[in-house]
Amino acid sequence: MKKKEVPQDHSNLASANIKDMVYAVDENGEYTTELSTGWEPKTIALDNAIKEIEARVEDARQRVLKNETSPIEYYMELHKMDLPILASYVGLWKWRVKRHFKPSVFKGLSDRTLQKYADVFEVTMEQLKHFES
Amino acid sequence: MQIDFTHKQAAHCENGVVSNLMRHNGFEVSEPMVFGIGSGLLFSYLPFLKVNYAPVFTYRAMPGLIFNRFAKRVGIKVKREKFKNPAEAKARLDANLEKDNPVGLQVGVYSLPYFPEEYRFHFNAHNMVVYGREGDTYLISDPVMESVTTLTAKELEKVRFAKGAFAPKGHMYYPISFPETLELDKAIMKGIKQTSRDMMAPVPIVGVKAMRWVASNIRKWPNKIGPKKANHYLGQIVRMQEEIGTGGGGFRYIYAAFLQESSRVLNNESLSELSQEMTEIGDLWRDFALDASRIYKNRSAQSDGYNHIAEQLEAIADREATFFKALKKSV
Structure with a gap:
């Protein structure tokens, strides 16, 4: 990539005042560095990944409202986590966390267990117990 | 306290931390040099391992490997410490800063406040240097940022003890001995x-x-x-x-x-x-x-x-x- 071809597309990096530093060759063929404000293919890939997560969050929210899953799954999606990540944050086996997705099991969880989830999700126990749409 | 540390932006975090720590110790080694000597380039496909519900593809060596190989090949020694207990991790960090020794840290990016939301995934192999502390605020040189930044003690603990794949467990590292000349x-x-x-x-x-x-x-x-x-x-x-x-x-x-x-x-x-x-x-x-x-x-x-x-x-x-x-x- 030539230095003058380093992309300066609009991206969300700008909002955080970050610029990517990249390596590119100057007119003499020497490697040098240049700052980039973003590159469209990457921005699209990131946007798609975010949209994917938003869809998962919305899907989980709907299922909580229909009493098909517990708020734990909703908050897991909201925090961009999956089962292995959440399990390691709360320090429980994956199968136990998965079981806590069942509304019937969730209702019977001890305050101690609920507090673990609440801490990870940075919500109060009340918020976790009484899901509000 | 603040250590006299020169922050230089890098393309990639691990090379950048190594290059910046080397410069601090009087050895000028460029970022590409660290990457090449550490055999950073790779391609790997792990279809059975899923991250964000998709298989893993990687274009570089495993986190930590670049520095380890670089150190071994140029003859420097690196001290690495991991912790179970966050308080101990903080104490060891503070002790190093006290001795004017800037250290590299492995951190998770999900809770890094200065990253844009779109970049904050559960990726635990980011690297940064801590070069000082002012009360409750740590002075941070994150190689992908144009200039230095800060994190509170609480924020720093959170990113040092992020969980999931490649959990950093407070991982702290710094070079402890150098050859007379770098060959x-x-x-x-x-x-x-x-x-x-x-x-x-x-x-x-x-x-x-x-x-x-x-x-x-x-x-x-x-x-x-x-x-x-x-x-x-x-x-x-x-x-x-x-x-x-x-x-x-x-x-x-x-x-x-x-x-x-x-x-x-x-x-x-x-x-x-x-x-x-x-x-x-x-x-x-x-x-x-x-x-x-x-x-x-x-x-x-x-x-x-x-x-x-x-x-x-x-x-x-x-x-x-x-x-x-x-x-x-x-x-």
């Missing part, structure tokens, strides 16, 4: 040899063979897993290729810069020619990402599109196969 020649040759060997490894998940495997899977995806998932997987390929600072070339440009610098150190003209070739390969990776992004942008599920980018990837694999054979012979 780069042999280290460069070792680095190049290993990269050539890894890229041509006779296993399906690493190197050129892994690229061919991905290409053949791309052809199958639209029918096998449906267009939605196929597009999500393609997005993952591009996002991994496009970690911060790779310039779209999946670290190939950083490697080309390393070869150019090495051709001067070793007085080896063929490395300079190979650097140009690597730059062209980097450009091909960019074209590949661009065309892949067009598929998932338009959400098109025409198998033509998938076949087209699979061909592109196979062409890159052929070029890299020729390249690494020539590279191995050149040193």
Whole structure:
């Protein structure tokens, strides 16, 4: 990539005042560095990944409202986590966390267990117990 | 307290931390040099391991390996510490800062407040330097940022004890002993040899063979897993290729810069020619990402599109196969 071809597309990096530093060759063929404000293919890939997560969050929210899953799954999606990540944050086996997705099991969880989830999700126990749409 | 530390932005975090820590200790080593000697360049495909609900693709060596190999090859010693207890981790960090010793930390990016939301995934192999503390505020040199920044003690503890794959467990590291002079020649040759060997490894998940495997899977995806998932997987390929600072070339440009610098150190003209070739390969990776992004942008599920980018990837694999054979012979 030539230095003058380093992309300066609009991206969300700008909002955080970050610029990517990249390596590119100057007119003499020497490697040098240049700052980039973003590159469209990457921005699209990131946007798609975010949209994917938003869809998962919305899907989980709907299922909580229909009493098909517990708020734990909703908050897991909201925090961009999956089962292995959440399990390691709360320090429980994956199968136990998965079981806590069942509304019937969730209702019977001890305050101690609920507090673990609440801490990870940075919500109060009340918020976790009484899901509000 | 604040240690007199020069922050220099880097394309990639691990190289950047190593390069900055080396400079602090009086050795000027460029970022590409660290990357090349540490055999940072790679391609790997781990279809059985899922991150964000898609398989793992990586264009570089495992976190931590670059520094370890670099250290071994140039003859410096690195001290690494991991902790179970956050209070102990903080105490050890403070003790080092007290002694005017800036340290590297491995952290998770999900809770890094200065990163834009779109970049905050559960990725636990980010690296930064802490170079001081003012009361409850730590002074941070994050190599992907243009200038230095800060984190509160609470924020720092959170990123040091992020959980999930590659959980940092408070991982702190710093060089403790150095050779009298830095001999780069042999280290460069070792680095190049290993990269050539890894890229041509006779296993399906690493190197050129892994690229061919991905290409053949791309052809199958639209029918096998449906267009939605196929597009999500393609997005993952591009996002991994496009970690911060790779310039779209999946670290190939950083490697080309390393070869150019090495051709001067070793007085080896063929490395300079190979650097140009690597730059062209980097450009091909960019074209590949661009065309892949067009598929998932338009959400098109025409198998033509998938076949087209699979061909592109196979062409890159052929070029890299020729390249690494020539590279191995050149040193």
